[in-house]
Amino acid sequence: MGAAEKPLSRDTLIGKRIPKLDAPDKASGATRYIHDLDVPGALHAKILRSTQVHARIISIDTSAAKALPGVHAVITAADVPWQRPIGVGKDHLPLKTDRVRSLRDEVAAVAADTEEIAEQAQRLIKVTYEPLPVISNTTDATAPGASQLHDGHPGNVAMTFDYAQGDVVRGEAASDVVIEDVFRLHYVTHCCMGVSGVIAEFDPSGNLLLHSNTQVPFLHKREFAELLGIDPARIRIIQPPIGGGFGSKLDIYPFEPIVIFLAKITKRPVKLVFTREEEFIASPTRQPVLLKLRSGCRKDGTLTFRAVETVHDNGAYTSWGATTPFVMMQTMSSLYRVPDCQYHTKAIYTNNPYAGSFRGYGNLQATFAVEAHMDKLAEAVGMDGLAFRLKNAQDPGEVTPQGMHFNSCGFKECLTTAAARSDFLRKQAENRARWDDPTPVKRGVGIASMLHVGGGAKIYPSDGCGTILKIDDFAHVTLMTGASEIGQGSETVLSQLACEELGLPLSAVTVINNDTDITPWDVGVHASRTTFIGGNSAIGAARKAKAKILAAAAVKTELAPEALDLRDGCIVRKDDGKRLFELGKFLRSLHFSDRAELVMTSFYYEPPSKHQDTAFRGDVSAAYAWATQVCEVEVDTQTGIVRLLKVTAAHDVGRVLNRLGIEGQIEGGIVMGQGYAITENLMVENGVMRNANFRDYKLVTAPEIPEMDVTFIETMDGEGPQGAKGVGEAPAICIAAAVANAIHNATGTRIYSLPFTPENVYRALHGAAQPPRWGAAA
């Protein structure tokens, strides 16, 4: 799109604090989420899940359930012999046939007049299981003779990634300092406040209408079509406003096809909404990782090599979680300059909950390890952590050995800004000097940085987004975009970008972004891509409309189109701003003229980045986001309680488009990162989730949030819409890493596994913790 020719003299919408367009409805309780939609005649569905972690299904008796008045259908795999494997790995059927591999597994489903009857019927289904040995960790899964969870996956290896640049042996030989540590990262889950749900209905001609919370409607259209053996054109997906996504809605999950099966069989609309417990048990997690990192540097602080091995607990099936190494390796190879780097990873099947994509996509785990080593190496060569990082940080224009092009890169400015604003070096030295003080409550400060995709992500064959823009006779714009809103504010930002081109106020736009029969194609809302990709697409459509209007105005005024502009709802002379026509009036004159014309345009934006090659070399994004965060903590050495007091964040966001919106993204991400670091821990024991509720799974609450000081570094990316880059995932990525470094600064103890709950921290401080070991259970 070309960076940011600075706007003309008039007022700009860019960089302002723009309230979200959907906020008044949401704050009034007027927004209708999927839970609030009632389709007349709809049946209510319930899914019967396995009571066994790993077992053979011997028999399922649905007769009593079927006999219950008000029950329309009770289905098992036997009723849908045509069902096909779903998900990223295509390794499981929506309804399981002869074997269950995790406690969430779907065994049968009911559609009934009411939710209550469906629940009752569900309890009447009798399933006989023959238990099989439970594989509850990756060590057992890879032990010789371990039973194989899926055919065609010997050793229970679900997926592997191998990447190498340079020669790590040479790199290690050239090192003055070499360190190696093992890190263990835990299970957490998305906890969207709106639980999962779907409504499916077929019309008499067999066309499927889905009301769905998916983040990828166009991809799902195709997947459901394959599943049903029908033309994708016969599937329409409408997304009601979504109560939180964070990556949890990127894959197809069994409940969606099951509800479709029930609708097909009963010939009635069928609605399913999860309970909160079900949401915990049957929606994806962030993948637990065991990570071994070996790093080195020279005496002068130059990084030499990094060798990484990781084992991911994939859970029972393969969803996006298995593919996160693809992002993790970028942090390993390219956050800092490392000549030699080697990365091996395996995702291993177990009988645990299966892992999906979650804000940051593996990068929280990778950054946790890398930034611990940056501190340790700095200390080993006697440099301060800031100078050591600055010495190895990327610069603009860098092409990394992995082949990533950092066209805009404000990394060093992020580092210096966050350090200066937090007075990092002074505080670090002071805290360290107090290690031997008798006071039980210690203060610590820690720094960590991150690199993440900021210009879309080449994961699918296309990373594009389409826009259709219509301007009516009253100069009102309808912006039809493929880009989905999940609460992040995309419809507001896209409106701003279109209005900026068309010289219109925000009140002149309606956004349509949730109906596959109307909106043009988009790959989905993920990878921090919507502002960048959807934004460039909206700008493209608006520029086409503008060109069309100005060409018509040029004919009427006998001025060149280049001499005209759109401002404040008028067509004006560019040089002196003289108003020539009121825009609505001019459009009406076009419409009702002899050669009637409506102003409608369409535009498709696909970023210029190319796909990586099979050795993972090349760009995955058209631009990259950078950030540094400094965390200040208080550690009570007598209780193990860690309080996050302050986060000073500096983010290279390209350019701020909506200041209010971007602050909200950063603050929300920081607090989500705080949860990952300190409070959240999904406890899975022998395949059983022990805390599938908000009482025992601790989200951060309002009294606990830190003071947040956020600075935006505006590097004006050449490909970004008005210079902007993506920011959605970035703020959650380095909190845990920075908190770990802060705990070390406070106490002298380095903790290699998350989360920093009082018990874990207390044990670590008092020498009662087992540090993670390679080869031990991930």
Added chain:
Amino acid sequence: MSANCEIAFTLNDVRRKLTVPAHMSTLEMLRDQLGLTGTKYGCGEGECGACTILVDGTTVNSCLMFAADCDGRELTTIEGVAVSEAGERLRAAFVASGAVQCGFCTPGLMVQASHVIEGHPGADEATIRRGIEGNLCRCTGYRKIIDAIGAAGRTALKGVEHGRS
């Protein structure tokens, strides 16, 4: 299946008479029986605050209260709060402060916030934080919600002072 109860109560200033199953929660009554979907189901066990309503002027997790226990009480839901003068002020503050993202927790927070402000119009930061600790939000990190409540409280306080003078 189960016994029904006849109850009479005031809901958003309108008197209602209703027959509800004895085991029904107030949340289900509001959403399924009365079609007031602004009050949200977030967890069903009183941990998230998405279903917060006012009962006789006090905030309650409506998922934990039997509908039968509404008899003789005065209920205000987000639909009632949103059209009150204080609610409009609060909504304006939520919108202007950027306190809304996915919006699913917002109705519960609006109701809770209206209660906090009514009790403590000039509430300080710590009081506001404490006042909404029972409401979970996964998107915003709470910062802008706290700011919004503070701003609405200050506006309310100014209104009171102005009224006095």
